Amino acid sequence: MRRMRFRRLQDQFAGHLMAALTVFAASLVLLIAVALLMRARPLLDIKPLGQLLTSSDWRPLHGEFGFLPFIAGTLWVTGLAMVLAVPPCLLCAIYLAEYAPRRLRETVKPLVDLLAGIPSVVYGLWGTLTVVPIIRDVITPWAGKRLDFIPLLHAGNPTGYGVLAGGIVLAVMTFPVIISVTEEVIRAVPDGLREAALALGATRWQMVKGVVLRRSLPGVIAAIVLGFSRAFGETMAVMMVVGNVAQIPRSLFDAAYPLPALIANNYGEMMSIPLYDAALLAAALVLLLVVLVFTLAARAILLRAVRRAV
Amino acid sequence: MSDPVIQIRGLSVAYGNQLAVRDVSVDIPARQITAIIGPSGCGKTTLLRSMSRLIELVEGVRVWGQVLFHGQNIYDPRVDVTEIRKRIGLLAQRPFTLPMSIYENVAYGPHLHGLRKRKALDAIVEKELRAAGLWDEVKDRLHAPASALSVGQQQRLCLARGLAVEPEVLLCDEVTSALDPISGQRIEARLLELKTDYTIVLVTHVLRQARRLADYVIFMYMGELIEHGPANQVFHDPQEAKTRAYLKGEFY
Numbered sequence: 001m002r003r004m005r006f007r008r009l010q011d012q013f014a015g016h017l018m019a020a021l022t023v024f025a026a027s028l029v030l031l032i033a034v035a036l037l038m039r040a041r042p043l044l045d046i047k048p049l050g051q052l053l054t055s056s057d058w059r060p061l062h063g064e065f066g067f068l069p070f071i072a073g074t075l076w077v078t079g080l081a082m083v084l085a086v087p088p089c090l091l092c093a094i095y096l097a098e099y100a101p102r103r104l105r106e107t108v109k110p111l112v113d114l115l116a117g118i119p120s121v122v123y124g125l126w127g128t129l130t131v132v133p134i135i136r137d138v139i140t141p142w143a144g145k146r147l148d149f150i151p152l153l154h155a156g157n158p159t160g161y162g163v164l165a166g167g168i169v170l171a172v173m174t175f176p177v178i179i180s181v182t183e184e185v186i187r188a189v190p191d192g193l194r195e196a197a198l199a200l201g202a203t204r205w206q207m208v209k210g211v212v213l214r215r216s217l218p219g220v221i222a223a224i225v226l227g228f229s230r231a232f233g234e235t236m237a238v239m240m241v242v243g244n245v246a247q248i249p250r251s252l253f254d255a256a257y258p259l260p261a262l263i264a265n266n267y268g269e270m271m272s273i274p275l276y277d278a279a280l281l282a283a284a285l286v287l288l289l290v291v292l293v294f295t296l297a298a299r300a301i302l303l304r305a306v307r308r309a310v
Numbered sequence: 311m312s313d314p315v316i317q318i319r320g321l322s323v324a325y326g327n328q329l330a331v332r333d334v335s336v337d338i339p340a341r342q343i344t345a346i347i348g349p350s351g352c353g354k355t356t357l358l359r360s361m362s363r364l365i366e367l368v369e370g371v372r373v374w375g376q377v378l379f380h381g382q383n384i385y386d387p388r389v390d391v392t393e394i395r396k397r398i399g400l401l402a403q404r405p406f407t408l409p410m411s412i413y414e415n416v417a418y419g420p421h422l423h424g425l426r427k428r429k430a431l432d433a434i435v436e437k438e439l440r441a442a443g444l445w446d447e448v449k450d451r452l453h454a455p456a457s458a459l460s461v462g463q464q465q466r467l468c469l470a471r472g473l474a475v476e477p478e479v480l481l482c483d484e485v486t487s488a489l490d491p492i493s494g495q496r497i498e499a500r501l502l503e504l505k506t507d508y509t510i511v512l513v514t515h516v517l518r519q520a521r522r523l524a525d526y527v528i529f530m531y532m533g534e535l536i537e538h539g540p541a542n543q544v545f546h547d548p549q550e551a552k553t554r555a556y557l558k559g560e561f562y
Contacts, residue, residue, distance in 0.1 A: 102369055190366070192406040196468070199364060200475050201396030202418040210418070215409040 033288060040282035043275050052282065055189035058246045060270070063278040069285055073163075073246040073256030074287075077238060080167030080252065081231045085174045086224055092175075093182035093223075098208050109183070116176035124240030127169040132241055136160025140253055154251040161243035162255045168239050174227035181226055185219030186212060225298035232291055259287045314560075315340045315479060315509045316361055316398075321375035323356050323365060328453050330356040332533040333375070338479075338526075343501060343510045345524035345541070347517065349561055353533040354513045358481050361511065363396040396423060399477035403484045405464035407456035408471075412448050415456045415467055419475035434474050442470035443500055463495025469500060480504065483514040486519065498523060517557070519546060529553050 037044075043052070043065060055066030060162075096105050136159060144155035189212050197207040213220070242253025244265060267280050314337035323331040331353040338361075339342050346354040359365040361377055363384055376383045384394045396419075416435045425431060435452070439445040444466040448459070448539050456467055466487065472480060481500065486494035501510055501523060514520050520527060520541075527544040529537045529552075537550045548554045555561065 190406065192402060194406060195364060195367060195400070195402065196406045196408065196471075197418075198367065199362065199395055199400035199402075200422060200471065201394075202394055202422050208421055210422075211408055285335065300346040 029288075029292075033285065036281050036285040036288065040278050040285050043278035043282050048276075049282075054284065055247055060273050060276050060279065063275060065275070065282070067259075067283060069246045069248050070257055070259045070262050071286065071290070072231065072281065073242065074258040074260070074290075075168040076163045077170060077242060077247045077258055078228065079230045080163060080194075081170035081174060082224070083229060084167055084171035085178060085227060085231075089175055089178035089227070090182060090220070093186060094213075096179070096209060096211065097183045097186035098204065109180070112176050112179050114176075115172075116180070120173065120234060120237040121240075123169050123173055124237035127165055127237060127241035131165050131168050132160040135162075135165055135253075139164070143253065152251055153253070156251060157243070157251045157253045157255055159243065159255070160243055162253050163242065163249050164252045166238045166242035166256065166258070169241055170231045170234060173234060174231050177230055178223050179226040181223035182216075184222050185216045185223060188219070189215050208211055213306045221279075221298065221301060227294065229291060229295060232247060232294070233260060233287065234266050239264060249303075259283050263287075313340055314338055315380065316377075316511075317378040317381075318357075318361075319376040319378065321357070321360060321373070321377060323353075323360055323374075324372045325368060326370050330533055331360070334530075334535045335375075336528055336535055336538050338509060338511055340509050341505060341507070342525035342529060343505050343512055343523050344526040345520040346511065346513045346528045346530060347515070347520050347556075348532055349517060349531035349556065350451065350537075352530040354528075354530050355483055357528075357530065358483055358511060358513045359400075359480070362395050362400060364395070364400060367513045373420055375467070395477050397477050398479040398481060399472040399475065401472055401480060401482045401485045402467075404488045405461060405468045407464050407467060410469060411453045412456050412459070413452040416474050419471060423475060432445050435470075438470040438473045439467075441473055441500070441504070442466040443496060444470060460493075462496065465489055465493065465497060466500070469497070473504075477508070480509065482510060484513055484515065487515075492500050515558075529556065531556070 047065070052065060052067050053071065054068055055064070056068040057064040057066040058069060064269075096108060099107070140155045140158060140160060143153050147153040148155060193211055194207055194213060197211045198204075202210070238258055239261035242258060242261065244257045244261055245255035246257045246262075247254070249256045263280050263283055271277055316338040318334055318336050318338075321331060321334045322329060334357060346357060348354050356365060360373060361384075365371055365373065366555065373385060377385060379394065380397065382389065382392075395468065409419055410418070413435055414440055417431045420431060420434055425434075431448070436445060436449075444463060447463060448454075448467075451458075456464065459467060484536065486497050489497065501512070504510065505525075512520075512523060524541040527538065527541045528535060529544065529548075529550075531552050537544060537548060537553045544553065548557060
């Protein structure tokens with residue numbers, strides 16, 4: 001009888017404990033956002049958020065805190081990374097899931113997953129020691145001669161540090177996420193569906209394109225969003241190769257200064273400047289909000305795709 | 311007996327080191343329903359799937375011998391396998407509708423093979439949905455997702471989809487086993503109608519279904535072909551002891 005009551009108490013306690021922990025984990029985003037908001041208040045009280053987001057005037061000593069160059073830098077680097085990463089990653093995942101023999105897949109997959117475990121500072125070093133010199137010594141001079149007439153490719157920055165270097169490093173960092181998740185999503189498509197297409201006389205590529213990808217589209221979008229989130233908030237590796245100049249990039253070769261780099265480089269330094277602390281925390285808040293908006297938008301797209309396709 | 315459409319010669323199939331079909335030679339008569347019967351695990355599905363090379367989708371499978379389709383060996387490396395599968399269709403055990411609308415499911419096959427004209431596709435969709443006995447139930451919602459149909463309707467949709475590429479042979483793999491009795495009867499009725507135009511090979515583990523449908527019967531046991539012949543003969547005067555035992559229900 002007594003034993004019975006103890007077990008019931010134990011059960012209730014475990015239930016409550018797990019519920020409390022779940023609530024805590026779920027409310028973390030909210031707690032962080034509120035804390036950032038409180039700390040950014042001193043700046044937000046004098047400058048409306050709209051003005052901060054659209055101004056490109058960054059002169060902390062004069063009390064001007066325009067976030068536009070940093071937001072633009074983040075979007076440029078992340079956007080380029082996705083353009084570089086998504087097509088090869090999808091083809092790679094399709095190959096691994098649909099074409100590669102099992103032995104090959106079982107060898108390659110862990111190698112790709114290993115990429116995810118490499119610390120970002122190592123990617124930053126690779127960027128500094130390999131990517132930047134190649135851009136500086138090979139790509140920029142070549143583009144200066146041949147492609148300079150395209151505004152997007154104007155080679156105005158000879159250092160090699162810039163959007164291109166950041167985009168390449170970030171693209172490689174998102175490879176394992178996108179490949180891994182996409183491959184798994186594709187392999188979750190039932191074999192009966194593949195057989196149905198092939199039995200009608202489809203070639204393997206027709207089957208993949210028309211049936212398998214169509215069925216797994218929501219999952220593929222989720223994989224891309226996951227890669228995007230990884231790229232968006234990535235700090236260290238990007239900071240080491242993008243040049244960190246507070247300007248709106250006009251060309252792939254220009255230096256940029258993404259939001260995470262701004263925060264990491266400056267927090268703890270120059271804190272005697274009035275409102276600087278509030279400005280950096282407002283930047284963090286903006287970063288958080290942008291990631292949130294993108295994730296929610298992606299989820300909305302996902303839900304619509306699911307409803308349409310299945 | 312009419313001319314054989316498919317002639318199987320010395321066919322053996324192995325998964326890894328496990329022989330699933332052992333040296334089978336048999337002819338499939340044209341425009342009749344041929345039922346492959348036998349206890350589960352006897353190799354009947356493997357035999358069926360080797361008739362359009364779908365067996366090759368299984369990793370590690372090996373095939374020996376020949377399957378002649380109008381005299382040509384479909385395992386000849388020079389043969390275009392997509393052309394073979396267009397002419398030898400499959401209706402699977404469970405309906406796998408493609409992730410698209412009812413209309414697109416039927417139009418998918420002809421579209422694959424290059425038909426783009428809307429009018430022609432419309433005509434095929436209606437004709438094959440009628441042939442599969444589904445037209446009246448779906449004509450008002452052709453562009454609804456196929457997944458919204460009941461399982462029985464989905465199986466008839468798969469039948470229409472298979473017919474739309476105008477195959478000569480229809481391979482049916484226990485096509486009623488996932489269906490309720492009424493839906494199963496509907497499929498059976500369709501198959502009986504279709505045999506005037508198509509050669510049908512049917513795998514079934516339901517003896518009564520074989521008795522209802524089959525014109526020709528192949529009995530397999532442990533990967534070997536034990537006996538084959540016209541349905542009347544095999545059911546009423548089996549030559550082999552194993553066939554007699556199976557028909558009497560001594561094993562399944």
